[in-house]
Amino acid sequence: xxxxxxxxxxxxxxxxxxxxxxxxxxxxxxxxxxxxxxxxxxxxxxxxxxxxxxxxxxxxxxxxxxxxxxxxxxxxxxxxxxxxxxxxxxxxxxxxxxxxxxxxxxxxxxxxxxxxxxxxxxxxxxxxxxxxxxxxxxxxxxxxxxxxxxxxxxxxxxxxxxxxxxxxxxxxxxxxxxxxxxxxxxxxxxxxxxxxxxxxxxxxxxxxxxxxxxxxxxxxxxxxxxxxxxxxxxxxxxxxxxxxxxxxxxxxxxxxxxxxxxxxxxxxxxxxxxxxxxxxxxxxxxxxxxxxxxxxxxxxxxxxxxxxxxxxxxxxxxxxxxxxxxxxxxxxxxxxxxxxxxxxxxxx
Numbered sequence: 001x002x003x004x005x006x007x008x009x010x011x012x013x014x015x016x017x018x019x020x021x022x023x024x025x026x027x028x029x030x031x032x033x034x035x036x037x038x039x040x041x042x043x044x045x046x047x048x049x050x051x052x053x054x055x056x057x058x059x060x061x062x063x064x065x066x067x068x069x070x071x072x073x074x075x076x077x078x079x080x081x082x083x084x085x086x087x088x089x090x091x092x093x094x095x096x097x098x099x100x101x102x103x104x105x106x107x108x109x110x111x112x113x114x115x116x117x118x119x120x121x122x123x124x125x126x127x128x129x130x131x132x133x134x135x136x137x138x139x140x141x142x143x144x145x146x147x148x149x150x151x152x153x154x155x156x157x158x159x160x161x162x163x164x165x166x167x168x169x170x171x172x173x174x175x176x177x178x179x180x181x182x183x184x185x186x187x188x189x190x191x192x193x194x195x196x197x198x199x200x201x202x203x204x205x206x207x208x209x210x211x212x213x214x215x216x217x218x219x220x221x222x223x224x225x226x227x228x229x230x231x232x233x234x235x236x237x238x239x240x241x242x243x244x245x246x247x248x249x250x251x252x253x254x255x256x257x258x259x260x261x262x263x264x265x266x267x268x269x270x271x272x273x274x275x276x277x278x279x280x281x282x283x284x285x286x287x288x289x290x291x292x293x294x295x296x297x298x299x300x301x302x303x304x305x306x307x308x309x310x311x312x313x314x315x316x317x318x319x320x321x322x323x324x325x326x327x328x329x330x331x332x333x334x335x336x337x338x339x340x341x342x343x344x345x346x347x348x
Contacts (some may be wrong), residue, residue: 011153013103116302164223169196241329274301276332284327
């Protein structure tokens, strides 16, 4: 029996909550994130996206693109409460749930009528939380996530097994899971622009060039993804990092990146129900040398403020080099459930 996987993705989650709670914001370009000129956009409403505003964009750029936008600070406590309400709805339909972040999750509903369940979930979220969700349905996680993104907002898309290869063929390679700008550029050098190009490419050549990643993108191009929906699985660590287009020597920009990473990673901790003890900052310099520094907390946390201030402390106090920075990253490790016993320590 083929698996039946749903991917639930809330529409412009933070901004939609603010529009729901403040009628005067309805239909207006709402931008949630750091409101200062050094802040970063977390979520933009669909009205704001028409101006080119998107998440991770510096607030000062967003203000230039959308000068009439409504810029609001992040109210994480409120967003967490709404997220818990949504997860309560999902658990009415299955306990096979893998939260991905505060506003999205995979559900395994194999053996059930996936379309009926998806429609019921959308109805319940609209009725109980007064928000909309986009849902993708397919035979695996990759295809379900792809489907949920195709008709946002408030979409419902099915990718059926028999139509997978032809469905994927005309899509750009950026639609493949894990193909970011860097990989997209590397593939374009090979004359690969669309998923159909990968389907026709020699698999062995891709593996030679990109190793395990080459096999993954080849399999994904045919809609092959054997990963199960993982329930209550603790990752050894979670993290985010970015390689800059140009090397920088501006601590304020690095701090802004850490702030964004802290919010995103805290959301993942909350959605998966565990806490982090160790916070690590990674720096790669323009000479490609790498340094990492860590702090292990006495009290595990999922609070983005604690994560950010700890990361900022590491960045400002533990890195002394005057070299330009090529990459900055933030990793949370030593993950535990709240009820797990802990051994108190403080390591720097």
